[in-house]
Amino acid sequence: MAEVVTRQFVPASQAAVKDAQLRQALRRAGTGFDGTRREAIEEVSPEVWEEWREEARRIKEHTIGHLDYYLEMLERNVTAAGGTVHFAVDAQQANAIVSQIARANNVQTVTKSKSMVSEELGLNHTLEAQEIDVFETDLGEYIIQLADETPSHLVAPALHKTRGQVAQLFADQLGVPYTEDIEEMARIARVALRQKFLDADMGISGANFLVAETGSLVIITNEGNGRLCTSAPRVHVGLAGMEKVIPSLQDLAVFLRLLPRSATGQRITSYMSMVTGPRRDEDEDGPEEFHLVIVDNGRSRLLADPALRESLYCIRCGACLNVCPVYQRVGGHAYGWVYPGPIGSIVTPGLVGLGQAKDLPNASTLCGACRDACPVQINIPRMLLHLRHNIAEGPESYRDAGSDTGSLLARGFAAIMSSPRLLGVGRKIGRRLLAPMAKGGVLGQSRIPLVSRWTRSRDLPVPAPRSFSEIWRDELSGKGPTGLQD
Amino acid sequence: MTLPQPTRASLFVTCIVDQLYPEVGVSVVRVLRRAGVAVDFPDGQTCCGQPLYNSGYVSEARKLAERTLDILSDKEYVVVPSGSCGAMMRVFYLDLFANDPELLARAKDLSQRVYEFTEFLVDVVGYESTPVEPATDDRPERGSAVAYHPSCHLLREMEVTNAPQRLLDAAPGVDRVELPDAEQCCGFGGTFAVKYPHISEEMLADKVAAATSSGADTLTACDMGCLMHIGGAVSRQKLPFQVRHIAQVLDGSAG
Numbered sequence: 001m002a003e004v005v006t007r008q009f010v011p012a013s014q015a016a017v018k019d020a021q022l023r024q025a026l027r028r029a030g031t032g033f034d035g036t037r038r039e040a041i042e043e044v045s046p047e048v049w050e051e052w053r054e055e056a057r058r059i060k061e062h063t064i065g066h067l068d069y070y071l072e073m074l075e076r077n078v079t080a081a082g083g084t085v086h087f088a089v090d091a092q093q094a095n096a097i098v099s100q101i102a103r104a105n106n107v108q109t110v111t112k113s114k115s116m117v118s119e120e121l122g123l124n125h126t127l128e129a130q131e132i133d134v135f136e137t138d139l140g141e142y143i144i145q146l147a148d149e150t151p152s153h154l155v156a157p158a159l160h161k162t163r164g165q166v167a168q169l170f171a172d173q174l175g176v177p178y179t180e181d182i183e184e185m186a187r188i189a190r191v192a193l194r195q196k197f198l199d200a201d202m203g204i205s206g207a208n209f210l211v212a213e214t215g216s217l218v219i220i221t222n223e224g225n226g227r228l229c230t231s232a233p234r235v236h237v238g239l240a241g242m243e244k245v246i247p248s249l250q251d252l253a254v255f256l257r258l259l260p261r262s263a264t265g266q267r268i269t270s271y272m273s274m275v276t277g278p279r280r281d282e283d284e285d286g287p288e289e290f291h292l293v294i295v296d297n298g299r300s301r302l303l304a305d306p307a308l309r310e311s312l313y314c315i316r317c318g319a320c321l322n323v324c325p326v327y328q329r330v331g332g333h334a335y336g337w338v339y340p341g342p343i344g345s346i347v348t349p350g351l352v353g354l355g356q357a358k359d360l361p362n363a364s365t366l367c368g369a370c371r372d373a374c375p376v377q378i379n380i381p382r383m384l385l386h387l388r389h390n391i392a393e394g395p396e397s398y399r400d401a402g403s404d405t406g407s408l409l410a411r412g413f414a415a416i417m418s419s420p421r422l423l424g425v426g427r428k429i430g431r432r433l434l435a436p437m438a439k440g441g442v443l444g445q446s447r448i449p450l451v452s453r454w455t456r457s458r459d460l461p462v463p464a465p466r467s468f469s470e471i472w473r474d475e476l477s478g479k480g481p482t483g484l485q486d
Numbered sequence: 487m488t489l490p491q492p493t494r495a496s497l498f499v500t501c502i503v504d505q506l507y508p509e510v511g512v513s514v515v516r517v518l519r520r521a522g523v524a525v526d527f528p529d530g531q532t533c534c535g536q537p538l539y540n541s542g543y544v545s546e547a548r549k550l551a552e553r554t555l556d557i558l559s560d561k562e563y564v565v566v567p568s569g570s571c572g573a574m575m576r577v578f579y580l581d582l583f584a585n586d587p588e589l590l591a592r593a594k595d596l597s598q599r600v601y602e603f604t605e606f607l608v609d610v611v612g613y614e615s616t617p618v619e620p621a622t623d624d625r626p627e628r629g630s631a632v633a634y635h636p637s638c639h640l641l642r643e644m645e646v647t648n649a650p651q652r653l654l655d656a657a658p659g660v661d662r663v664e665l666p667d668a669e670q671c672c673g674f675g676g677t678f679a680v681k682y683p684h685i686s687e688e689m690l691a692d693k694v695a696a697a698t699s700s701g702a703d704t705l706t707a708c709d710m711g712c713l714m715h716i717g718g719a720v721s722r723q724k725l726p727f728q729v730r731h732i733a734q735v736l737d738g739s740a741g
Contacts, residue, residue: 365675392542458718
């Protein structure tokens with residue numbers, strides 16, 4: 001499995017907010033994607049958009065609610081089309097299955113179209129360790145493979161890189177003259193990748209959707225690399241999380257409308273490929289073997305928890321990342337694993353364990369922009385609250401050095417707020433302690449623990465000399481300019 | 487001649503206003519009364535439980551929520567000068583008591599009766615203009631160019647999308663100016679602001695920059711939590727605009 005560094009969220013995000021180039025890259029991409037998404041919604045009208053969201057949500061609710069049934073249907077129909085379905089409980093097993101397929105077919109070279117699941121599995125490293133050459137062919141993935149980095153966004157893996165950084169990377173890694181011309185850079189990548197497509201023995205793809213009734217794997221791309229990866233090599237291996245299945249082609253339609261618009265604001269992507277089994281006798285091309293590896297790797301834990309199940313409705317469009325004020329400041333890498341941003345803050349703890357990803361659900365203001373942007377109406381803030389509850393009041397294993405302080409503060413707060421009298425005394429004590437340090441009614445930079453984390457950049461008001469309750473009692477009750485007794 | 491029965495509102499002032507910003511509560515009462523609303527202030531109220539709930543301390547939050555349900559049990563309309571506390575009572579109490587049928591029924595009942603201050607004025611009272619009244623020394627001075635920041639929970643949980651703007655647009659002496667990227671969170675997020683100050687500050691810096699560029703002399707919102715956060719930066723950086731709760735703007739705009 002890909003390395004998990006979710007515990008480093010605080011230092012990683014501290015470094016990220018100081019990274020001017022990252023900020024520039026995020027700002028451009030975030031506002032760009034979100035702007036075109038909003039335009040696309042306006043074009044179809046917000047009312048129609050809501051209808052689509054509701055339909056998509058109903059389909060996901062139904063399918064995830066009957067996942068065993070549809071996975072069996074999918075397996076039956078993939079098999080009937082001549083393909084082979086493999087179920088992997090975890091990353092290790094998934095990697096072993098793909099390695100075994102590669103060995104059995106004497107594979108030397110693999111081309112890959114974009115797959116977040118393969119990132120999750122750390123599949124490239126597993127294959128490379130067996131001396132198989134692996135080439136990412138999605139331009140963004142190709143860039144980060146050259147840079148030996150991980151994706152920082154669900155649909156734009158190299159979003160964290162500025163044009164200049166990519167130009168420098170190409171010059172360093174490919175020995176080409178430095179150029180920031182986008183068309184020229186795309187041409188350089190195309191030339192570098194063209195031969196790999198022809199050489200590859202095996203193509204690995206992800207899946208945007210799996211259609212149970214036809215046994216089809218559906219991928220949408222803008223570069224056409226997915227079609228080359230799935231048709232040119234002898235063997236095609238499709239990788240998908242088990243939540244990717246939908247019942248029918250009819251159900252696919254609404255998702256094909258929602259996904260590109262939510263991801264990039266496009267009405268439709270340049271390519272849409274449906275792969276149903278390997279080549280048939282009458283086909284002119286296509287792979288000799290088709291394998292579909294369906295990956296659990298922790299997803300059944302999300303499925304089993306009614307409060308978190310809807311995280312499996314995600315279609316990985318990235319819209320929640322583009323509107324998230326936290327993601328937009330810290331970027332994808334700070335989250336410490338493959339799935340960043342709001343949805344990642346639920347999926348990642350679900351897949352790697354909440355105990356080592358406790359910052360992720362907490363690093364949100366619960367502003368709700370993600371839920372509004374989600375094409376399947378996933379209530380992300382509510383799940384973040386659920387995870388916070390598990391951290392604060394859940395099993396012993398989630399507790400750490402800060403937990404006791406946290407629950408002590410919470411109990412203290414609840415005790416004070418349970419008694420208006422205690423609250424009044426508390427305010428008077430607070431005022432007596434803080435007022436002498438205040439200037440103009442506010443506290444400036446202070447060394448008081450916790451308080452200092454606020455006052456490092458923001459002044460803090462001190463408790464008022466009289467509470468509203470006292471003012472009401474003394475001055476406001478019983479009075480009213482309407483002449484009525486209140 | 488019989489006068490129409492006035493609307494009666496029970497004010498839940500919120501703990502932050504009660505303890506830190508009582509003058510906001512005073513303005514709330516004055517504006518409500520001016521709108522012909524009979525205001526009462528239920529005894530014993532403190533905190534709705536939101537800070538605890540948002541931090542995951544659900545069982546502690548339930549204690550405060552239960553108290554609040556008790557205190558507000560028989561009130562016809564509960565008015566809250568905050569979108570986040572209002573959202574807690576309207577939306578999140580239902581989650582908080584999802585497994586307790588009796589308390590859930592009471593939470594549902596409250597959720598039908600609880601209104602954010604501006605929402606109440608526009609949707610229930612039908613009040614949009616502030617009667618002209620001369621400004622006095624103890625009332626905040628009128629704002630002229632006012633930018634409105636829609637706080638996240640008011641906008642996305644309570645779905646109050648235009649009541650505050652309508653009130654501001656109708657208020658004499660208030661010239662509402664657009665706040666760029668208005669719907670972006672200010673970075674407060676309760677404990678978020680102290681757990682992850684480095685991220686919170688970045689968000690705050692953008693909000694403050696937007697307010698500065700709007701040319702407003704006053705930034706307003708319906709939540710003192712957000713305004714404490716934004717105001718903290720305004721006072722630290724000695725920025726050339728003031729930060730006021732919308733009740734203060736409406737209160738001071740008369741004249």
